[in-house]
Amino acid sequence: MLDATPRGRKLVEVRNLRMYFPIHTGLLRRHTGDVKAVDGVNFDIYEGETLGLVGESGCGKSTCGRAVLRLYDPTSASIKIDGVELAWANDAARKIDVAARRIASRTSWGLFVGGTALVTIAALNVPALAGIGVGLLIIAAAIVLAVTIAGYFVTLNAIRTRRAAAAGISTKDFALTESELRRLRPKMQMVFQDPQASLNPRMTVAAIIGEPLSEHTKMSATARNARIYELMDNVGLNRSFANRYPHEFSGGQRQRIGIARALALNPKFIVCDEPIAALDVSIQAQVVNLLEDLQDKLGLTYLFISHDLSMVRHIADRVAVMYLGKIAELAPRDTLFSDPLHPYTKALLSAVPEPDPVRHDTAERVILQGDVPSPANPPKGCNFCTRCPVVMDICRVDDPAMKEVRPGRFVACHLHP
Amino acid sequence: MPDGAAAHKAAEDVPYVLDVRNLKTVFRTRRGEVHAVNDVSFNLKAGELLGVVGESGSGKSVTMMSLIRLLPMPPAEIRSGSVAFDDMDLMKISEEKMRAIRGARIGMVFQDPMTSLNPVFNVGFQLMEPLRKHMGMNKKQARDRAVELLELVGIPDAARRLSDYPHQFSGGMRQRVMIAIALACDPKVLIADEPTTALDVTIQAQILELVKELRQKLGMAIVWITHDLGVIAGIADRVMVMYGGQVVEEAPVRELFANPRHPYTRMLLETVPSLTGDRSDRLRVIQGQPPMLGEQPRSCPFRDRCPHAFDQCARENPMLRDVGRPGHRAACFWNAEGADA
Numbered sequence: 001m002l003d004a005t006p007r008g009r010k011l012v013e014v015r016n017l018r019m020y021f022p023i024h025t026g027l028l029r030r031h032t033g034d035v036k037a038v039d040g041v042n043f044d045i046y047e048g049e050t051l052g053l054v055g056e057s058g059c060g061k062s063t064c065g066r067a068v069l070r071l072y073d074p075t076s077a078s079i080k081i082d083g084v085e086l087a088w089a090n091d092a093a094r095k096i097d098v099a100a101r102r103i104a105s106r107t108s109w110g111l112f113v114g115g116t117a118l119v120t121i122a123a124l125n126v127p128a129l130a131g132i133g134v135g136l137l138i139i140a141a142a143i144v145l146a147v148t149i150a151g152y153f154v155t156l157n158a159i160r161t162r163r164a165a166a167a168g169i170s171t172k173d174f175a176l177t178e179s180e181l182r183r184l185r186p187k188m189q190m191v192f193q194d195p196q197a198s199l200n201p202r203m204t205v206a207a208i209i210g211e212p213l214s215e216h217t218k219m220s221a222t223a224r225n226a227r228i229y230e231l232m233d234n235v236g237l238n239r240s241f242a243n244r245y246p247h248e249f250s251g252g253q254r255q256r257i258g259i260a261r262a263l264a265l266n267p268k269f270i271v272c273d274e275p276i277a278a279l280d281v282s283i284q285a286q287v288v289n290l291l292e293d294l295q296d297k298l299g300l301t302y303l304f305i306s307h308d309l310s311m312v313r314h315i316a317d318r319v320a321v322m323y324l325g326k327i328a329e330l331a332p333r334d335t336l337f338s339d340p341l342h343p344y345t346k347a348l349l350s351a352v353p354e355p356d357p358v359r360h361d362t363a364e365r366v367i368l369q370g371d372v373p374s375p376a377n378p379p380k381g382c383n384f385c386t387r388c389p390v391v392m393d394i395c396r397v398d399d400p401a402m403k404e405v406r407p408g409r410f411v412a413c414h415l416h417p
Numbered sequence: 418m419p420d421g422a423a424a425h426k427a428a429e430d431v432p433y434v435l436d437v438r439n440l441k442t443v444f445r446t447r448r449g450e451v452h453a454v455n456d457v458s459f460n461l462k463a464g465e466l467l468g469v470v471g472e473s474g475s476g477k478s479v480t481m482m483s484l485i486r487l488l489p490m491p492p493a494e495i496r497s498g499s500v501a502f503d504d505m506d507l508m509k510i511s512e513e514k515m516r517a518i519r520g521a522r523i524g525m526v527f528q529d530p531m532t533s534l535n536p537v538f539n540v541g542f543q544l545m546e547p548l549r550k551h552m553g554m555n556k557k558q559a560r561d562r563a564v565e566l567l568e569l570v571g572i573p574d575a576a577r578r579l580s581d582y583p584h585q586f587s588g589g590m591r592q593r594v595m596i597a598i599a600l601a602c603d604p605k606v607l608i609a610d611e612p613t614t615a616l617d618v619t620i621q622a623q624i625l626e627l628v629k630e631l632r633q634k635l636g637m638a639i640v641w642i643t644h645d646l647g648v649i650a651g652i653a654d655r656v657m658v659m660y661g662g663q664v665v666e667e668a669p670v671r672e673l674f675a676n677p678r679h680p681y682t683r684m685l686l687e688t689v690p691s692l693t694g695d696r697s698d699r700l701r702v703i704q705g706q707p708p709m710l711g712e713q714p715r716s717c718p719f720r721d722r723c724p725h726a727f728d729q730c731a732r733e734n735p736m737l738r739d740v741g742r743p744g745h746r747a748a749c750f751w752n753a754e755g756a757d758a
Contacts, residue, residue, distance in 0.1 A: 056617035250706050280472040280707065281644055285688040285700035292699070307617070314690040314700060337692065351622035352692050353647030357670045359693070360651040367626055368619045371587040 010080075011269055011301045012045040012068065017077040019060070019067045023376060035376045037063040038074075039325035042402060045269070050295065050302040052316030052333070054309055054348075058372060060325040062193075065271045065305045069188050070181055081188055081269060086181065089173035096163045097174050104156035111151040115144035153177075186216050186265035193274035195254035199246040205232075205257055206242040212264040231260040234297075235290060252283035259290065263298070271303045276311065288315055309352050313337050318408075321345050324383040325375055327402060330410040341411045344384050382414065390415065433501070434605050434638050435461040435484075440498035442476075442483045445491055452713045453479045455663040457498075458737075461606065466632065466639045468653030468670070470646060470685075472707050476662035477642045481608050485523055486515055502606070521551035524599030524637075526592070528611035533595060534583040540567075540594050541579030547601045566597040569634075571627055589620035593627065600635070610642045625652055646689055650674060655744070658682050661708045661718030664737060668745040678740045678747040680723045717749070725751040 018041075020034035038060045045051045055061045067074045070086050076094055077087040088094035119140045160174060176184070189212075192198035199208055209228050213219055219227065229239050235256040246254055255275060262270055272291065276284040288311060294300060306312050312319055313333060320330040321344065329342040340346045347366040354360065368387045373379055379386050385395040394414050402412040442454035454476045461467050471477045482488045484500045484507060500507040503522065507515065519525075527533040535543060544566060545559040554562065560579070567575035570593040583591055592612060599607055609628075613621040629652060632639065643649060649656055649670065656673045658666040658681065666679040677683045687701040705722040708714075717723070717730040727750070735748045 056619060252706070281646075282472060282685060282688060282703040282707065285702045286704075289700055289702055309618070310690045310692045313692060313696060334696075347619060349692065351618040353621070353625070353645065353651045354692055355646035355650045355674065355686060355689055356691075357650045357674050365622065365626075367622050369623075371589060371620070372617075 008049075009047045010044045011047040011082055012043075012303070013078070013080040014041060014043050014068055015078040017041040017064065017067055017079065018075040019063050019072055019077075020075040033376055034075075036325050036378060037375055038067060039375075039378070041322075041325075041327050043320055043327065043330060045301055045303060047268075047301055048295070048299055049317040050304050050315055052312035052319040053303060053305045053322060054307060054312050054319060055322035056307060056348075056372060058375065059322045060375065061305045061307075061322050062273050064322070065190075065273050065303055068303065069190060069271055070176070071190070073175075081184070084184060085173065085176070086184070087175050090169065092167050093164070093169055093173035094175075096160060096167065096169075100156050100159040100163065103159055104152050107155040108148045108152035112144065112148040115147055116141075119144060186212070187267055188269045188271070189262035189265070189267040191255075191258050191262050191270060191272045191275045194278050195251060195258050196246070196278070198258055199254060201246055204243050204245055205237070205249075208246070208257060209260045209264055212261060216265055227264070231263055234263065234294065235260045250283075251279050252286055255279060255287050256290065259287075259294070263294065266298075267300070269301045269303070271305070273305045274307070275304075276308070277306070284311065291315065309349065321348065324372060324378055326383055326412065327410070328384065328412055330402075332408055335409065341405065341409065341416055342384075342413050343388050343390050343415070347387075347389070382412075432463070433460040434463050434503075435640075436499075436501040437480075437484055438499050438501075440480060440483055440500070441496040442479055442488070443494050443496050445494060450712065451710050453493075453662050453710055454483060455661075455713060457659075457662075457664055459657055459664065459667065461638045461640060463605070463638055464632070464636045466641060466652055466654050468649035468656040469640060469642045469659060470644065470649055470656060471659035472644055474707055474710060475659040476710075477659045478610055479662075480659070481610060481640060481642060485519055485525070485608065486512075487519070517551065520547050520599075521602040522605050524602070524604035524607045526595050526599045526607065526609040526612045529615050531583070531588070531591065531615075534591060536583055539580050539582050540586070544579070544594070544598055544601060547598065551602045562601070563597075566601055567594070569600070569631070570594070570597045571623075572597075587620075588616055589623060592616060592620075592624055596624075596627070596631075600631070600637075603635070604637055607637050607639045608642075609639060611644070612641070613648060614643065614645070621648070628652060646686065658685075661714065662710055663714075663718065663734075664748065665719065666747040666749075667737065668742075668747075672742050672745050676741060676745070678745065679719075679749045680725050680751065681719045682747075723751075727751070 017038055019038040020036050022031050023033040023035060024030060025032045041064055043051065053061045053064065063072065066072050067077065068079055070079070074087055076091065078089055079086040088097060119137070123137060164170065206228050209231055210224055213224050213227060228242065232239055232242065237253065237256050237260065246257065249257065275291070276287050279287060291302070292315060295302065304312065304315055316333050318330065318332050319336045321328045321342065323344050328344045329336065329340065336345065337349065340349055347368045350363070350366045366389060370387050373383070373386055381397050382395040382400050385391050388395065392414060398414070400412045400414045402410050403416070405411050405416045437460065438458045440454055440457045444451040444453055457480050459467065469477045479488070483495055486507065495508060498508060502518070507518070541560070541563055544563040548554045548559040548562055563579055564575045567578060572578055572590060572593055586594060613624050616624065625648065641653060653670045656668060656670050657664055658679065660681050666673065666677070666682045673682065674686065677686055684701065684703045688703060690700060703722055708718045714734050716732065717726070717735055720726045720730045723730065729750045735750050737746045737748045739745065740747045
């Protein structure tokens, strides 16, 4: 946990992650714009480290976390987790993939409509078939469905292979399909913000923690129970609570259930999306300590998303600061907090009220004017130029690129060319 | 910025604008009584900002709602207590008189600016409503005053924005509108219940700055409820810490942060990681859960989680008593001073 650039293996590599949510307006629901929730984000996470992702509400940090696990289908991205490409290794692959998916879905629609028509005509017009009855019709319908689904994948793969060969890229560069993704899910898990909403109120604790086990493994019932108890021990839940329901627990304990569920399949990488935001102050420390203990014990890698800067300073090894869909600054924790480079980072840090009345009277504050612009209509140039206290002319024209200004320190600002 | 201790001293002979004594609020539920506020007493001097800190369920909001009689009764019932305000006892006056005070001489700002503004009326209407009801202004006067108020809370282009609806304002701006409404009738006391909790830190910083400015301009007394010790450290003159429906500690702000006496306050201050100070590898933890409110506690509510608890704590519920410096009171049998020495 030294404050140098961490060496070691990159477990997660995210390049040019974009997640646009389309806006449809008018009678025809035409696509008239996009909410650019995440707009070109790059970062790496090294094995065993915690990357803190901070920013204000609406800056895209949660969307970013979900897109990394492909809980959303990103607009564009290269996401490598443990060496496997989850999205598209390059832009050419993405374009081919998008086109192939479109053609494949049209083909399968065609097969479906055509097949249904054929079966209907046959049933009505061939007298020999009319007597055989309903059973055969059902079988025919099933065949049509199977052909439709198979048609989709056959077309998709055929187009992908042909076009990839033509463009000279490997088929491994394409985004994983749902079933391929599903096989990878055990490696990457998520802990959600609201433990009340992310636990099924009609399932017992044992059923919640055991669900990933029955979905992804072929454990026997005894092995499964043993694993559930082991997980409950790991997160500090009393074994005798196994048959209780989520509402019988307090917020902190519910979050422990959520953590146990995330750990069930021995993941390498966990996205923690504001895991402590819904908890009381005196309970937050318990959950953060638990997450740290588990990391030490199991060698986990975290993406820790939070708006609580002092908690991020405690738990993260490196910190990325997001503003309006982009990373403003990414640096090792100690240097980021002691010597922030980006004007937004400076303002954000100085806005955090410290529990120390003396410091309050002496500290110099940067009070930002105005509000965060809408991600559907971000300003031209640097996206912080509307609120930046040291804005220059170039900032309103040119969007600064993310640069490594010192080893391990990345900043996107014209002040640090 | 007023120094907490000095301001307290200077305000010593200022009369109380609000004096709450032995307030006890009970909710009657099917599973029995829930004692949400237990014997809470506090006072507020003119121009003073009292911070009320506590976790969810500690009774801080219910206390304030009780004293302005905003709780639905039943199920709530105010068992005992008196609230002296303006030579009246707010617990005894008629509902009609209470309505003339609420929103006029005691202003209120709530946590969520989205749900506390009415979405179907424009902001101007909602600002002018108290002015016309309580101050007897005509439409023209009320309108002028409304523009003045929006300018006071720093909303640009105020005259035009009067006809905008709440959804056309951002979260921070909406909270400014709420503050403007609360200030409309020049209240003597402003009760702010977690007014910045739903806001982002940079917007929170703007609102805190605004409140400091307004206090200097208008000089009203404020009760500021929050769970954020950082916010309290920045704006309060005096702090009251609540736990399990009762006040466990009360002190001028600098004194509280420098010499916390109640074990709960001490541990609470330690669990919050710092942004600038030393970084510890492990966070201090308060073991266990906050108490479930229920029957009137006959022992210290913090006993189960307290590292210093001894047999007396299980037998009796400690009363607030003076500790150390003037104005510093704590409800604890344990002698923190002895432990520090």
